[in-house]
Amino acid sequence: MSVSAESYKKVAYDLRTAKQIERRMILDTLMLLAENGFPIRDYQYTGFGSISFVDFIMVHRLLGLRNMLSVEQDLGIKKRVAFNRPFADVKIAMNKAEEIIPELDRDKRHILWLDYDFRTNKTAVDDSAMAAYVLPPGSILLVTVDVEAPDEGLPAEWKDFYENETGAYFDIGWTAADFAQSELPNTNAQILFRAIRSSLSKRPSVSFIPLFSFLYADGHQMLTVGGMIGTSTDERAVNACDFSHSGFLRRSTSDRPYEIKVPVLTRKERALLDREMPCPDDWQPTEFELSKDAVSWYREIYRYFPLYAELAI
Amino acid sequence: MTLLANATPTKRFFILNLTRDLSLEDAILDLVDNSIDAFIRIRDIDVSSAILKAGAGTANEIHAGDAPVRIQVSEETITIVDNCGGITIDRAKEHVFRIGRVDSTVESALGVYGIGLKRAIFKIGKNITIESKTSSDGWRMELDVDKWSATDSWMLPFEEGERATSAAQEGTTITIRNLTPEVKMRTRDPALERRLFDQLGTTYSLFLSRFLAVTLNNKKVPAKPLPIGSSAEINPVIKKLNFESVEVELVAGLAARVKGEWNADRAGWYVLCNGRVVVAADKTELTGWGVHGPQFASKYRGFVGIAFFFAHDPASLPWTTTKRGLNLESEAYQTTRVEMTAAARPALSFLNNMYPSEAAEHITERRLADDLRLVDVRSLLAKPPQGFTPKFSKSEKKKVINVQYKAPSNDVDKIRKKLNKPNMGAGAVGLHTFEYFLRMEVPE
Numbered sequence: 134m135s136v137s138a139e140s141y142k143k144v145a146y147d148l149r150t151a152k153q154i155e156r157r158m159i160l161d162t163l164m165l166l167a168e169n170g171f172p173i174r175d176y177q178y179t180g181f182g183s184i185s186f187v188d189f190i191m192v193h194r195l196l197g198l199r200n201m202l203s204v205e206q207d208l209g210i211k212k213r214v215a216f217n218r219p220f221a222d223v224k225i226a227m228n229k230a231e232e233i234i235p236e237l238d239r240d241k242r243h244i245l246w247l248d249y250d251f252r253t254n255k256t257a258v259d260d261s262a263m264a265a266y267v268l269p270p271g272s273i274l275l276v277t278v279d280v281e282a283p284d285e286g287l288p289a290e291w292k293d294f295y296e297n298e299t300g301a302y303f304d305i306g307w308t309a310a311d312f313a314q315s316e317l318p319n320t321n322a323q324i325l326f327r328a329i330r331s332s333l334s335k336r337p338s339v340s341f342i343p344l345f346s347f348l349y350a351d352g353h354q355m356l357t358v359g360g361m362i363g364t365s366t367d368e369r370a371v372n373a374c375d376f377s378h379s380g381f382l383r384r385s386t387s388d389r390p391y392e393i394k395v396p397v398l399t400r401k402e403r404a405l406l407d408r409e410m411p412c413p414d415d416w417q418p419t420e421f422e423l424s425k426d427a428v429s430w431y432r433e434i435y436r437y438f439p440l441y442a443e444l445a446i
Numbered sequence: 447m448t449l450l451a452n453a454t455p456t457k458r459f460f461i462l463n464l465t466r467d468l469s470l471e472d473a474i475l476d477l478v479d480n481s482i483d484a485f486i487r488i489r490d491i492d493v494s495s496a497i498l499k500a501g502a503g504t505a506n507e508i509h510a511g512d513a514p515v516r517i518q519v520s521e522e523t524i525t526i527v528d529n530c531g532g533i534t535i536d537r538a539k540e541h542v543f544r545i546g547r548v549d550s551t552v553e554s555a556l557g558v559y560g561i562g563l564k565r566a567i568f569k570i571g572k573n574i575t576i577e578s579k580t581s582s583d584g585w586r587m588e589l590d591v592d593k594w595s596a597t598d599s600w601m602l603p604f605e606e607g608e609r610a611t612s613a614a615q616e617g618t619t620i621t622i623r624n625l626t627p628e629v630k631m632r633t634r635d636p637a638l639e640r641r642l643f644d645q646l647g648t649t650y651s652l653f654l655s656r657f658l659a660v661t662l663n664n665k666k667v668p669a670k671p672l673p674i675g676s677s678a679e680i681n682p683v684i685k686k687l688n689f690e691s692v693e694v695e696l697v698a699g700l701a702a703r704v705k706g707e708w709n710a711d712r713a714g715w716y717v718l719c720n721g722r723v724v725v726a727a728d729k730t731e732l733t734g735w736g737v738h739g740p741q742f743a744s745k746y747r748g749f750v751g752i753a754f755f756f757a758h759d760p761a762s763l764p765w766t767t768t769k770r771g772l773n774l775e776s777e778a779y780q781t782t783r784v785e786m787t788a789a790a791r792p793a794l795s796f797l798n799n800m801y802p803s804e805a806a807e808h809i810t811e812r813r814l815a816d817d818l819r820l821v822d823v824r825s826l827l828a829k830p831p832q833g834f835t836p837k838f839s840k841s842e843k844k845k846v847i848n849v850q851y852k853a854p855s856n857d858v859d860k861i862r863k864k865l866n867k868p869n870m871g872a873g874a875v876g877l878h879t880f881e882y883f884l885r886m887e888v889p890e
Contacts, residue, residue, distance in 0.1 A: 236833060302636065305643045305665045327636040334635035 148441055151349035151393045155357060156188055157437035158381050158393075159275070160195055162344060163244070166361075167196070169374045171271060172242075174198060179237065180246040181230075184210065184217045188246065193220055200241070202226060204233050231256070234263045243268055246275040246359075253278045253321050254298040258328040265332035268362050270339050275359035276325050280318040280348070288312040295324065302327040318348050318356050319389050325358050326386040333362065342368050346383035349393040356390060380433065393434065396427040400440070410435045457595045460545065464561070465569035468768045470632050471645050473566035474526070476769070477620060478515055478650065479722065480563055481528035482658060483554035484618070485513040488531035493555045494693070494756040497652040497721045511659040518663055519642065521633045522623065524570050529617040532580035532610065538587075543602050552759040555720045559767050570629050571622035578618040579610035643667060649723045672723075673712045674750045675702030680796075683789045689778040691762040696782070698751040698789040700796070710747040715786060717753045717772060719763040725772060732772055739787040740794065745801035749793050753786055755779075808847070810838060849880065 167173040174197045182189050182203030192198045201223045205214050211227055218225060226233055230247060237243055245264055249257055261276050268274060283291060289309040296303060302324050311320045329341050345359035361371060376382055381391045398406070405418060411432055417425060431438075468476075486493060489508065496508060518525045533542055541548050547560040567574045567589075574589040587604035594602070610616040625633065632638050643662050647670035650658055654669035661667065674682055674697060682699025701708055715733035717725045729735055729742035733751075740746075755778070757763050764776035772779060807815075814836055853876075861879065862870050870878075 301640060303640055304636075305639055305662065331635045331637040334631060337631060 149351040150395050150439060150441075151351050152355075153187075153439045154393050154395065154434050154437045155347050155349055156191060157439070158347070158379075159345065159359070160191055161437065162376075162379060162382065163192075163196060163273070165374050165376070165379070166371070170370055173244075176200070176242045176244050176272070177202065177238065178244045178246075179204065179233070181205065181248045182214070182223070182225075184213050186217060186219045186223065188248075189223050190219050192244070193222065198222075198244075202233070204228060204230055206230070230260050231263065234260060235267055237267060239267065239269050241269070243272040244275075245272065246277070248275075248277045248357075249279070250277075251279055253280075253295065253324055258299045258302055258324065261325055262328045262332045265329040265341070265362060266335070270363045271367055272362050273344075273359065274329065274362060275345065275357060277355055277357040278321060278325070279353050280321045280356045281350075281353035282314040282317055288314075291317070295320075299324050299328070302331065318354065321356055322346050322358050322390055323386070329360075329362075330386075338364055340365075340368070341386075342371050343384055343386050343388075344371075344382055346386075346388065346390040347381070347393060348390040358390075394430045395434065395438070396423075396430050398423075398427075398431070403435075403438075403440070406431055407435060455545075457600075460564070461568045461591065461595055464565050468565065468569065468770070470570065470629050470638075471642050472768055472770055473569045474517065474519075474524070474642065475645065475649055476562035476566040477526045478517075478646070478660065479556035479769070481515045481526070481530045481618070482513065482650075482653060483557050484528070484532065485530035485657070486555050487553060493720050494754075497656050498695075498754070508657040510655070510657065512657040513653075514659045514661075516661050516664075517642075517646075519633060519639065521630060522625070523621060524625065524629075524633075525619065525621045527617065527619045529614060532584075532616045532618055533578040534580050535583045535585050535606065538578065538585055538604065552761075555760060556722055556769075558760045558763070558765065558769070561767065567620065567622060569626070571626055572624040573622070575621045575623075576604075576618065577607065579608065579615050581610055581613075581616060584609045639663060644670070648726050651723060652718070652721045672716055672750070672752055673701040674752060675700050683792060685785065685789055687782060687785060689781070691757050691759060692764075692778045693756045694778065694782050694785075695754040695756075696751070696786060696789045697754075698749075698786070699793050700748045701750040703748075708748040710744060713747040713749050714742065715751040715753060717755070719755045719765045719769070720757065720760055721754075722769065724765050724769055732774075734783045734787040734790075737787070738784050739790065746794060746797055748797055748800070749790060751786060751790055751793075753782060755782075811836075814838070849876070851876070 163173050176198060177200040178189065178192045178198050179202045180188050183205065186203060189201050189203060193201065199222045201220075202225075203214070203218075203223055204226050205211075206227070206229045208227055214225055214227070234245070237245070245268060247257070247260055247264065251257070257276065257278055261274070264274050283294075287309070289312075292307070292309050292312040295312065304323065304327070307320065310316065326341070326343070333339055333341050339362055341360050342363050343358075343360040345357060347357040349355055349357075361367060363371070376384075381393075383391055402418075402421060402423070405420060406412075406423075406428070409416065409418075412428065414429075415425060417423060417428055465473075485491070489512075491508065514529045516525075516527045541553075542563060545561055545564060567576075568591060572591045574591065575587070576589075577586045578584060584607040585604050586607045587602060589602060639662065643665070646660050646662060646667045647654065650660065650667075651669045651672060654660065654667065655671075659666070676682060676699070680700060682697050685696040687694040687696070701712055710729075712727055714727040714729040714735075715725070716723060716727065717733065725732065731737050733753075735742045755763050762778075764773045764779035765771070766773055774780065853872075858872055858875055861875050862868050865875075865878065
């Protein structure tokens with residue numbers, strides 16, 4: 134059975150494999166930055182942990198961050214969130230992001246991940262703009278939004294929807310074609326970048342240093358953009374990092390997003406493939422059928438590809 | 447012996463201070479005003495008939511696109527190129543660069559105080575090139591603002607150039623480089639282009655649909671129509687007023703709905719002077735809200751009023767020097783403002799009936815709000831920085847609120863019929879429809 138282009142959509146949503154790959158790619162990049170002089174361990178991590186706190190567990194275990202804040206706006210699950218807090222160093226704020234962002238400590242550097250599960254709307258751009266305005270230089274800002282094309286309507290109507298919510302950050306040259314299904318993720322990325330750069334234009338010595346633009350789908354198609362807010366010194370330090378093995382990075386806001394494609398493979402198949410990774414171009418296993426495309430996708434993500442197992446406890 | 451105190455203006459005052467009073471967008475609009483004025487002067491157009499009457503009624507037939515203006519804004523340069531007739535050498539020598547108008551002859555519809563051009567270019571940048579061609583002559587000026595402000599002379603040197611060899615060449619090009627730091631910061635903002643684009647469309651709404659054609663960074667600016675609505679059942683109030691040198695027309699009514707909604711952003715009074723929008727969607731005292739009539743409230747977001755002021759001499763119009771505000775001391779405006787409130791009354795009554803009651807205050811917040819007492823702000827400033835954190839009482843009882851609304855009885859009957867319960871109480875129908883939606887559309 135050959136692995137088709139759509140196979141990455143068939144991965145079980147509750148495991149959210151693509152999201153986990155994205156997290157690991159981001160963490161990998163943070164580790165590289167730490168190796169190049171950025172004191173990542175001392176940064177504060179702020180995100181939307183919900184009840185599983187996956188990213189909190191990762192930044193604490195793998196990066197050693199001690200200062201963490203999870204933001205939750207649904208007061209109805211207050212006890213549940215508190216019950217599931219993974220470590221003592223994770224504080225919880227039962228607030229909306231917009232209430233927390235201006236209160237972030239300006240004497241620290243931050244990793245702030247606005248991991249929304251809705252489409253880009255006024256909240257998303259306003260929060261992103263506010264974050265870009267307050268985060269001190271050296272901080273990392275990430276924003277995730279849903280970029281699935283709506284079921285009904287035409288691009289012209291979707292353009293109206295986005296214009297109503299985020300029109301201030303529109304490029305005056307955009308037409309309905311920029312909101313066609315294939316362009317929607319990139320246009321969304323541009324809206325978010327423009328909101329961030331609009332705030333930064335008011336901070337003379339600080340600019341946006343792009344790092345991430347991920348497109349993935351565990352259910353709905355999602356987009357994560359991110360980068361560092363920094364001075365020219367920070368920019369030089371980032372550029373000095375060896376990103377030659379981080380092909381998933383997007384160092385310019387005009388680059389199209391990196392699409393995380395996950396081939397469906399069994400555990401046995403992965404064990405065999407891993408032995409050959411990183412493999413030469415055009416290599417294919419002889420023991421079973423696997424297309425060159427699937428091998429190539431696997432080579433790009435194998436280091437970050439989680440292995441899930443059931444614990445029979 | 448008579449002593450003399452020096453009252454001569456300093457260049458520093460003009461360049462640094464006067465430029466503070468207007469925004470970058472307004473500076474660019476001032477330059478567009480000049481292009482429009484050049485066109486109006488050369489074609490001898492009567493502004494009010496040209497832009498208000500359907501079908502141009504002027505000496506020369508005018509068409510859409512007859513007055514093109516191209517604006518380019520980047521982080522390094524701002525350029526405005528027009529094809530509106532140009533400036534002759536004589537006018538450049540004696541009129542265009544004087545601060546203030548030379549004599550009382552009126553030569554423009556939108557240029558009021560004679561400072562628009564200078565204030566705009568000094569606001570925007572330090573190196574300015576102006577080139578103009580008319581059918582009779584042409585010239586070019588290179589101005590280094592810093593060098594010029596160090597000299598005592600108020601004269602600006604320029605050189606003769608080639609005249610226009612075709613109608614397409616008759617116009618003026620202003621190129622500004624070495625942008626001032628504050629302007630440069632604005633041009634770095636991706637949202638600036640959009641703001642400028644929208645403002646151009648609103649301010650010149652009437653001109654764009656007649657003869658003006660503006661492009662910003664090569665994108666055509668569409669006219670943003672004034673959002674007044676009309677129908678077979680409802681028409682707006684229309685009233686005319688005449689003052690000594692000013693003619694006023696008022697239109698007041700309801701806005702056309704967009705996607706079934708009224709938006710407060712578009713609501714309020716629009717005041718135009720010689721066709722140029724001076725204030726848009728104003729909801730403040732400036733246009734009479736809270737002065738002779740009610741304050742603007744959310745329920746009035748369906749209201750749109752338009753006040754047109756026309757005068758042969760733009761100095762008679764009630765606008766301020768930035769053309770973004772209104773001069774409350776103007777007699778014509780004071781009287782008009784009262785009339786504006788009167789003209790608005792019928793539409794506001796309609797809206798009062800449409801939205802009869804305000805939503806009830808939520809009880810938990812209301813209890814906290816009732817306990818607030820007036821406090822001296824100085825005692826607050828003595829405290830350390832703190833946030834706004836209302837402390838609600840611990841008891842998190844299941845909160846219940848009253849949902850009440852009126853519905854046409856026909857509709858309620860239709861629902862009763864559908865449910866096959868002809869005697870169901872209206873309240874029960876309401877509850878049923880509420881729970882139906884909750885169950886079917888809203889996940890747990």
